[in-house]
Amino acid sequence: MSDQPTSKEDHPTGEGFIPHLAVDAVIFGFHDKQLKVLLMQYSKTGLYALPGGFIRQNENLNDAAKRVASERTGLTDIFLEQFHVFGDLARHDPTPFASFMAANGTEPDADHWLLQRFISVGYFALVDFTKVTPTPDKIFDSCGWYHLNALPPLIQDHTAIVNKALDSLRIMLDDKLIGFNLLPEDFTMGDLQSLYETILGKSLLRPAFQRKMLGLGILERVAKKYSGGAHKAPYLYRFVYK
Amino acid sequence: MSDQPTSKEDHPTGEGFIPHLAVDAVIFGFHDKQLKVLLMQYSKTGLYALPGGFIRQNENLNDAAKRVASERTGLTDIFLEQFHVFGDLARHDPTPFASFMAANGTEPDADHWLLQRFISVGYFALVDFTKVTPTPDKIFDSCGWYHLNALPPLIQDHTAIVNKALDSLRIMLDDKLIGFNLLPEDFTMGDLQSLYETILGKSLLRPAFQRKMLGLGILERVAKKYSGGAHKAPYLYRFVYK
Numbered sequence: 001m002s003d004q005p006t007s008k009e010d011h012p013t014g015e016g017f018i019p020h021l022a023v024d025a026v027i028f029g030f031h032d033k034q035l036k037v038l039l040m041q042y043s044k045t046g047l048y049a050l051p052g053g054f055i056r057q058n059e060n061l062n063d064a065a066k067r068v069a070s071e072r073t074g075l076t077d078i079f080l081e082q083f084h085v086f087g088d089l090a091r092h093d094p095t096p097f098a099s100f101m102a103a104n105g106t107e108p109d110a111d112h113w114l115l116q117r118f119i120s121v122g123y124f125a126l127v128d129f130t131k132v133t134p135t136p137d138k139i140f141d142s143c144g145w146y147h148l149n150a151l152p153p154l155i156q157d158h159t160a161i162v163n164k165a166l167d168s169l170r171i172m173l174d175d176k177l178i179g180f181n182l183l184p185e186d187f188t189m190g191d192l193q194s195l196y197e198t199i200l201g202k203s204l205l206r207p208a209f210q211r212k213m214l215g216l217g218i219l220e221r222v223a224k225k226y227s228g229g230a231h232k233a234p235y236l237y238r239f240v241y242k
Numbered sequence: 243m244s245d246q247p248t249s250k251e252d253h254p255t256g257e258g259f260i261p262h263l264a265v266d267a268v269i270f271g272f273h274d275k276q277l278k279v280l281l282m283q284y285s286k287t288g289l290y291a292l293p294g295g296f297i298r299q300n301e302n303l304n305d306a307a308k309r310v311a312s313e314r315t316g317l318t319d320i321f322l323e324q325f326h327v328f329g330d331l332a333r334h335d336p337t338p339f340a341s342f343m344a345a346n347g348t349e350p351d352a353d354h355w356l357l358q359r360f361i362s363v364g365y366f367a368l369v370d371f372t373k374v375t376p377t378p379d380k381i382f383d384s385c386g387w388y389h390l391n392a393l394p395p396l397i398q399d400h401t402a403i404v405n406k407a408l409d410s411l412r413i414m415l416d417d418k419l420i421g422f423n424l425l426p427e428d429f430t431m432g433d434l435q436s437l438y439e440t441i442l443g444k445s446l447l448r449p450a451f452q453r454k455m456l457g458l459g460i461l462e463r464v465a466k467k468y469s470g471g472a473h474k475a476p477y478l479y480r481f482v483y484k
Contacts, residue, residue, distance in 0.1 A: 061329020087303020
């Protein structure tokens, strides 16, 4: 879609985009019991922000979220899910955009469309951060993974957006696990428990965890193949609807 | 807020409102094992719709949802919760608004702001329908409760919005139960189970239900008062965070 304007420099009037409405993506990365989040740094400002952008007049909202996340970060094929809309007046803070534009050679008018109030639809995704290489677009100097417990200050209400995304992810985990496609096709109960523990940020007791997971009806046990000493290997499971 | 324009007749240009963005409310009513939803009928058209409206430029999104639901239906003090944003291009269908305006003496231009694409933030609420008397505003002929399994045809994608709301309500029920304030301060496990069964649309086994509810950590058992034969009365519970 590089033939259409997508970044701030490209659409000084906002034409072709829905005004006052944005999308922001909280992309969680997990691996080896670590949970991180993907942040961008606006060019020449040092300001950290979630990857975000705007919705075209002729574009589905969910497609806009995918496009924006892909353009900003270089990530494709991630499963983005809506979790909350941030629409308080108090979140309106034009200073980061004004700083960005000033640092990059533009002095915006006070009524510039980017400095107006935005309501933002929050999306989250969960990926294995060792399997993706985020790449910033031209309006950002960097794009990288930050530990959730050591985030830098973020612009506007983006820290609150991250926290709300984490709450939502934890509540929706049982329902979203299949869609997020985080595990290999066949996995052990230990793999699954480790994933849950990383996201929930706490240890779980194996028997209760296993009972709950089997009770959800989303797992099937894979028939063991005979391979000599393999009878001591743990059972493998896969998602029923995968 | 009757000094400000809120209904279609009152703001022919849409000025003061955020363009392209709406809120729609799915207000579920339950009582005695029945689950209903509140629908409006546009004046002189026979068209059924969810109560919905628009967001003022100077208004928090969540406040707009409360105001719109209250103005449309006369209901106040209901706990509205965001559940999904409907933003597909395919939902754009200007014919109901055009019909409504034509039936009420206005021939709108094709580029009238109400006939343009809208992205709608869906909210739901759950109330005891015997405790509220819905009252339509001036742009609707009626406002009433309809059984979920016998809904009339609705405009645009409103039937899909109702279905998505019900899915979300069922998924989020454990988390939302306290906020929705549906039960008296003290209630029996049977009261609680009946509420769940009504919303989930299926019977539940008492021992498993009781175990799950007590496991959520949101209930405390109320100390029994001595009152003669009352030792045979069922235990009463209340929400811990109520």
